[in-house]
Amino acid sequence: MTILYSILVLSSLGIIAGISLYFVAKKFNVIENPLIDEVEAMLPGANCGGCGYPGCRKFAAVLVDSESLDGLFCSPAGQEQMEKIAEHLGKSVDKKAMQVAVVRCNGTCDVRPITNEYEGITSCAFAAQLYAGETACSFGCLGLGDCEMVCQFDAIHVNVLTGIPEVITDKCTACGACVDACPKFIIELRKTNKKDLKVYVSCVNKDKGVVAKKACEVACIGCGKCVKVCPHTAITLQNALAYIDDEACKLCRKCVDVCPTHAIIETNFPEKKKQETDSELE
């Protein structure tokens, strides 16, 4: 008899709760465009914020709601996937060049002597607001790994031997999280080509040549040789620092040969016959 009562009470409670829940769900039903769910499923779901929106769902909603997809791009998804999404939504997406994060500092422990010891918390943001850094170069990498911390794709790691972060180009989605996290503005998103061929100035030191060279052997000293030798006028010199425009660069590598401090770096090129490859990053 007791069992019967219990079953009756519990099932009637369940029925009452079920009925009320049904009406509540009807009353407060949020009508959402089912497209948002579909688009969200097509996005990588890393919530990296690289698109400028808080998370993939918000970005999906923006993609669905906006008239055109100009300026909206998810670099972790890539061109192909974005085109699929655009097709699904009946819109078209711009072609965007493949990009990859590049660490523009090559001041490893061997070439950039340490002048003092840092003993604070392990965060570049903290060290950068405190002082110029452990070496005489006030522009270079602090090596405390804020970029590694923010990377959602496991694509950047500080090499313990060199003290400089290295990008795993296959994993890098060019979301830009590390670019924002770096307090020294060292990391840049650069155009990449097939086989990951890149030529770039791996230094951001704006000091005059003497000062820069004293602080770091592989610093750009602003000599301007690369500017003169470049046949495509892709290199500009500002504040004693050369910069290679990735749009104009045709990867001829003439600048790499003339750089006296090996501050210009080429990656993944086949070995030249006469040239040593010690300046290669990877």
Next chain:
Amino acid sequence: MKLRKKYSTQTFSKGGIHPLDYKLSNSKPIEVFRVPDYVQISLSQHIGVAASPTVKVGDYVKVGTCIGESAGFISARVHSSVSGTVEKIEQIIDTSGLYRTAVCIKVTGDEWESHIDTSTHVVTSLEYSALHILEKITDAGVVGMGGATFPLHVKLTPPDTAKPHVLIINAVECEPFLTSDQSLMLAKAEEICVGISLIQKVLDVDAAMVGIEMNKPDAIALFKQVAQQFNSIAIVPLQVKYPQGGEKQLIEALLQKEVPSGQLPISVGAVVVNVATAFSVYEAVQKNKPLIERVVTVTGLEIPNPSNFMVRIGTSIHELFDAVGGIPQNTEKIISGGPMMGKALIHAQMPVAKGTSGVIAVPYELAHRNESSNCIRCARCISVCPMGLQPYLLQVYAEQGLYDALESNYVLDCIECGACSYVCPASRPLLDYIRLGKNKVSHVIRKRKQK
């Protein structure tokens, strides 16, 4: 007189700590340090915009020649502290740890600008008008000398809506080791009181209060005696507690008024000026002497002869240590400023700046932090925080990047006194993270205002 007796052990109400005071050089009178052979004078010795250089390489400058003109609203002039030739103008790392433009001068002789009165005679007459005094202070490049180096002429021109009614002179010197203010008070009591009267005239306030901690009985006695000639200056002895030298804490200790969150001392009608600044005002106005030298305490546990030196701005810190018997063998760290709020230096060749109140050589055993462990929720950081904040919570928020939560927990009220890190039994880097959080939050607020 009655009032003074009643509050002889007054202090601020919230928090505070009692670090061992180590005032090793408190009985040492000020020695005038020799004129160095070479100086590096930073053009950014104050908060705000760096001064723009007015000299070129190869120029001959005298003592007191203006070498940097104030370059903005919050900025201050910089003067040469020596006579000689400008050798170069270059970027150096100064005591702030960052690269700053500095004028490097090779010293020849000691020739002063003709308008500077170099006699030691005390000029007590207050003949100048308030405007004229302010002009002279601006020209002399006087900045707050307690460490924050806020340009004084900006502080002395409060907005029209706020009317100050009391001038507070900060002679607390609550940091351990430092005795520069104390030695200056003992040597220049009358000059300081004239300086206080000059500032009172600029601000048009009748009352002035000098807050001195009880661990300086000699200074209290001397000032009580000297202040009798100046009828509006009250000397208030205060209980010893760190960080009483923080302006908000000092105002509470003296006036029993709390400065509201996010506001300046002027909101309770007070202007706080350091005692060494008052002396600089005296020199600037009565002697036409710009801020070119200051008292620096050179000390440390293993320094054989800790001293207080009157040093020309731009002198290398290494030279100061040489004068007290060299940097001890097992020195691991050199701190500029007090041990609680000061900054470790990258090297000892840095120049003395307007805000360098002391340099301390820290031996190996004391230079390193203990390894930090988990928070044990003992709440000691909360009980010592002089601003009534919750450091453990702010640290977690800063670590997690929760900037909204930081802002709503008043992270910007933190005065960075370091009391929380000092007492933490788990040696957590509380202040480090809070400072990071403060930076991020003020960045967020600035961005929000731009929108």
